[in-house]
Amino acid sequence: MSYILETRGLTQVYGAGTPFERTALDHVDIQVEKGEILGVIGHTGSGKSTLIQHFNGLLKPTEGEVLLNGRSIWDEKGKCSRKTRFEVGLVFQYPEYQLFEETIAKDIAFGPTNMGLSESEIKTRVAEAMDFVGLDPSMAGQSPFALSGGQKRRVAIAGVIAMRPAVLILDEPTAGLDPAGRDEILAQIRDYHARTGATVLIVSHSMEDIARMADRLLVMNQAHVMLCGTPREVFAHAEEIVAAGLDIPEITKVIRELNRRGIPLDPSIYTVEDAVRAIRAYKEGR
Ligand SMILES: Nc1ncnc2c1ncn2[C@@H]1O[C@H](COP(=O)(O)OP(=O)(O)O)[C@@H](O)[C@H]1O
Ligand SMILES: [Mg+2]
Numbered sequence: 001m002s003y004i005l006e007t008r009g010l011t012q013v014y015g016a017g018t019p020f021e022r023t024a025l026d027h028v029d030i031q032v033e034k035g036e037i038l039g040v041i042g043h044t045g046s047g048k049s050t051l052i053q054h055f056n057g058l059l060k061p062t063e064g065e066v067l068l069n070g071r072s073i074w075d076e077k078g079k080c081s082r083k084t085r086f087e088v089g090l091v092f093q094y095p096e097y098q099l100f101e102e103t104i105a106k107d108i109a110f111g112p113t114n115m116g117l118s119e120s121e122i123k124t125r126v127a128e129a130m131d132f133v134g135l136d137p138s139m140a141g142q143s144p145f146a147l148s149g150g151q152k153r154r155v156a157i158a159g160v161i162a163m164r165p166a167v168l169i170l171d172e173p174t175a176g177l178d179p180a181g182r183d184e185i186l187a188q189i190r191d192y193h194a195r196t197g198a199t200v201l202i203v204s205h206s207m208e209d210i211a212r213m214a215d216r217l218l219v220m221n222q223a224h225v226m227l228c229g230t231p232r233e234v235f236a237h238a239e240e241i242v243a244a245g246l247d248i249p250e251i252t253k254v255i256r257e258l259n260r261r262g263i264p265l266d267p268s269i270y271t272v273e274d275a276v277r278a279i280r281a282y283k284e285g286r
Helices: 050-057 082-087 106-113 119-132 149-161 177-197 207-213 229-233 240-243 251-260 272-286
Strands: 005-014 022-032 037-041 063-068 088-091 169-173 199-204 216-221 224-229
Touching: 005 050, 005 251, 022 050, 037 050, 037 169, 037 207, 050 063, 050 088, 050 169, 050 199, 063 106, 082 088, 082 229, 106 119, 106 149, 149 169, 149 177, 169 177, 177 199, 177 207, 177 216, 199 207, 216 229, 224 229, 224 240, 229 240, 251 272
Parallel strands: 037 199, 037 216, 088 169, 169 199
Antiparallel strands: 005 022, 005 063, 216 224
């Protein structure tokens, strides 16, 4: 099996040799499958942001390797290939603070321009990216600074999508949004994935959000990978997850409470639809 992204023994120590030394990643081995949506979860400080910054070479491993399509992203001279920066698109947490151009279109065009694409190709990509994030074409010439927070975030996400990265990584893309804004952004990410077949990594601290859309979940805890697998495989370890201070989906809690009351339902259920099905089957089977 070949993976689009892989880490081997990836270790990141911040402030090595100072009183502030902190191991943010400790010999982490991860495999990301081409075309999957991988949800990355873990409490604050567990190493999620550090991990994803390694995937496009923003950080250099203290130890270990990062492989893109089976090859190290760092060459012998200690440089990260430009290709990596274009193939792995990273949307930072609160990316709206990094907008700087005078129009929305120019801001979105920044990445494609750096890639050295032609004017017409850049135009195509800007229009396409605006469409993906639900920004009306008539807005292209407007200033991004007059937009609402949620709209600014769309512009920032469009700027990364416009590079057509094979891997799109988003760090807490719904942080600070209201429930409607959150659902919209998540639906757009799902749609982007369905339409392009890109590999998507999405960092979140909300199990609820991520479990529904991810093919697999990676649970980080204190610089280590605690669990990795399909949502079902992961939620089968609900006790460990709760013990590590993380939440499980509300419906999984309900099922577990029913288990405690003697009703034998699959404890790894994490969607309301599956729960309804299981409860119905149980009632009919009695
Ligand atoms: N630039 C940095 N310098 C020093 N310590 C850092 C830096 N970035 C993160 N850390 C520390 O590394 C650990 C992991 O942080 P981070 O990767 O941001 O976790 P998460 O995204 O899961 O909240 C935390 O203890 C954090 O304080
Ligand atoms: Mg973070």
